Amino acid sequence: MPRFLAAILCAVPVLLAGCSPPSSDSEGPAPDLIVINADVHTVDPSAPKAGAFAVTDGRFSAIGTNEDIRHLAGDATTVIDAGGVTVLPGLIDGHTHLIGGSGLAVGVDLSNIEDKEEWLRRVREKAMSLPEGEWILGGGWDHNLSDGILPTKEMLDQVAPAHPVLLDDIDGHSTWANSRAIELAGITADSPVPAGGEIVVDPATGQPAGIFKETAGRLFDGAPGLAEATDPVTGLAAAVELANSLGLTTVHDMSGNFDAFLSLLDDGKLTLRVWQGVRPAAADDGVPADLYAGLARERARIRELVAASPHTAASGTLFDIGYTKLIIDGVLSTHTALMKAPYSDMPDAEPEPFVSKERLNAMIAAAHQHDFPVAVHAIGDEGVSWVLDAFAASPGVAGGPADRIEHVEVVTPDDVERFRSQGVTASMQPHHATCCVGNYVIGRIGRERLDNAYDWRGMLDQGVPLVLGSDWPTSPFDPLVQITDTLHRETRIDGVVRPWDEGRALTFDEALYGYTQAGANATDWGDEIGSISVGKWADFVVLDEQLAEPVGRSLESRRVTQTWLAGRRVFGE
Ligand SMILES: [Zn+2]
Numbered sequence: 298m299p300r301f302l303a304a305i306l307c308a309v310p311v312l313l314a315g316c317s318p319p320s321s322d323s324e325g326p327a328p329d330l331i332v333i334n335a336d337v338h339t340v341d342p343s344a345p346k347a348g349a350f351a352v353t354d355g356r357f358s359a360i361g362t363n364e365d366i367r368h369l370a371g372d373a374t375t376v377i378d379a380g381g382v383t384v385l386p387g388l389i390d391g392h393t394h395l396i397g398g399s400g401l402a403v404g405v406d407l408s409n410i411e412d413k414e415e416w417l418r419r420v421r422e423k424a425m426s427l428p429e430g431e432w433i434l435g436g437g438w439d440h441n442l443s444d445g446i447l448p449t450k451e452m453l454d455q456v457a458p459a460h461p462v463l464l465d466d467i468d469g470h471s472t473w474a475n476s477r478a479i480e481l482a483g484i485t486a487d488s489p490v491p492a493g494g495e496i497v498v499d500p501a502t503g504q505p506a507g508i509f510k511e512t513a514g515r516l517f518d519g520a521p522g523l524a525e526a527t528d529p530v531t532g533l534a535a536a537v538e539l540a541n542s543l544g545l546t547t548v549h550d551m552s553g554n555f556d557a558f559l560s561l562l563d564d565g566k567l568t569l570r571v572w573q574g575v576r577p578a579a580a581d582d583g584v585p586a587d588l589y590a591g592l593a594r595e596r597a598r599i600r601e602l603v604a605a606s607p608h609t610a611a612s613g614t615l616f617d618i619g620y621t622k623l624i625i626d627g628v629l630s631t632h633t634a635l636m637k638a639p640y641s642d643m644p645d646a647e648p649e650p651f652v653s654k655e656r657l658n659a660m661i662a663a664a665h666q667h668d669f670p671v672a673v674h675a676i677g678d679e680g681v682s683w684v685l686d687a688f689a690a691s692p693g694v695a696g697g698p699a700d701r702i703e704h705v706e707v708v709t710p711d712d713v714e715r716f717r718s719q720g721v722t723a724s725m726q727p728h729h730a731t732c733c734v735g736n737y738v739i740g741r742i743g744r745e746r747l748d749n750a751y752d753w754r755g756m757l758d759q760g761v762p763l764v765l766g767s768d769w770p771t772s773p774f775d776p777l778v779q780i781t782d783t784l785h786r787e788t789r790i791d792g793v794v795r796p797w798d799e800g801r802a803l804t805f806d807e808a809l810y811g812y813t814q815a816g817a818n819a820t821d822w823g824d825e826i827g828s829i830s831v832g833k834w835a836d837f838v839v840l841d842e843q844l845a846e847p848v849g850r851s852l853e854s855r856r857v858t859q860t861w862l863a864g865r866r867v868f869g870e
Contacts, residue, residue, distance in 0.1 A: 327371025
């Protein structure tokens with residue numbers, strides 16, 4: 298009998314009276330670790346709840362009740378008494394940009410903060426933690442959340458006079474700098490600005506006010522010490538650490554810069570499984586077959602390096618070039634998403650597709666030929682239709698993960714049905730709905746099309762695989778925030794936070810599946826991770842308390858206290 302089957306069957310001795318309980322004597326070495334007295338949500342449909350489990354050689358080796366597991370412990374077994382708190386499988390974020398977010402991880406993170414005083418408090422705190430003269434980076438600020446007035450260099454000078462400070466806004470369109478940074482970069486009000494940029498000038502002094510719009514941010518590029526401060530490996534290490542602290546053990550990422558990941562892997566600091574999406578450098582021209590032949594060679598080189606790493610033997614694959622990413626349209630906020638009917642608040646807008654239908658079809662076919670599953674960014678209902686058409690014309694990778702569409706912010710019911718019939722995965726980000734429906738989405742698409750927006754419920758009701766994620770750094774990295782968003786499906790309308798379409802929220806179990814096993818199934822690792830099941834890598838998360846039943850608002854105040862990857866603690870103590 299396979300080991301996993303024995304362990305499962307022996308967990309139900311009533312049904313199998315002849316089955317001797319698992320023991321350290323009869324079944325080989327004692328586990329390295331057991332976790333007892335836990336409220337385990339396994340995400341394994343064959344046994345959704347458990348009280349304890351054992352880990353041997355980095356994998357779950359037995360799962361059951363305290364009685365089942367406790368006696369497996371040997372002299373060298375680490376025993377964790379969870380004291381009744383909830384344990385979940387390692388969380389999987391289906392859409393991240395780790396390197397894009399690394400500035401927030403390494404520097405200050407001002408995203409989703411309304412109070413400017415709090416921005417300054419965080420900058421001051423960072424300044425106190427860094428030697429004078431070191432760059433303070435990060436940002437994510439949004440003055441529209443606050444008083445709508447752009448911040449100034451003087452505000453930063455007050456809290457960090459001795460450090461150069463450079464903070465990007467939430468959309469990456471403006472940079473906010475202090476006097477020290479402006480001086481170091483040698484910028485004056487008269488500096489020539491690259492096309493499309495602007496140095497905001499203080500009319501009272503005639504000097505730069507501290508805000509550099511669009512390409513003007515590039516004027517800081519050669520400033521002394523900045524390159525070192527933005528080293529991608531350092532930034533990536535901080536982003537991985539942040540991910541672990543939030544309970545994430547796997548991400549589907551779109552960063553590029555493979556060497557930064559390989560360097561972390563070499564140093565044993567890649568404590569996160571990364572399923573990397575690759576974007577062809579010349580997506581707009583070049584022969585598709587040649588582009589993907591080149592990427593396939595790069596993938597082969599990387600797979601060889603990763604397979605040879607001692608960390609792969611100990612923890613399973615931590616980095617793979619898993620899929621390719623294409624983009625068909627823009628976003629609703631700027632009226633650049635492709636819609637079937639005109640925008641309600643700008644009927645004359647004529648968004649252009651980012652690639653032609655012919656080009657999209659050719660790219661997808663070439664990707665499949667070279668065994669790359671395809672993910673396409675499509676936000677408007679017309680963009681989603683185009684991508685479904687293209688997927689229908691080119692069967693996906695045989696035996697590989699399904700093709701997927703990213704975001705799917707507006708989709709017709711007919712197309713939801715096509716996701717199912719064509720076997721396409723929907724990859725959606727809950728906070729993109731809750732942040733923005735009341736903010737601008739109702740304006741863009743009108744209330745009559747709102748039923749087709751952010752239709753997680755429709756996807757699940759049709760049996761479409763739904764992968765949830767954050768799209769960090771554009772929205773909160775914290776999976777518990779994103780999952781909470783699916784439970785309440787609330788947005789701010791006319792100043793009041795309330796549900797906009799009662800009855801179309803998800804249950805906690807549905808959302809948890811979207812943040813675990815569904816994400817695993819969209820990689821090559823569906824049998825290796827995604828649930829607390831015997832034989833899978835022991836990736837799991839310990840919360841600070843037991844989750845209430847049913848899981849409701851209290852989820853917002855839960856915190857991750859420990860994160861484990863392949864039976865090794867990577868966050869918490
Ligand atoms: Zn993205």
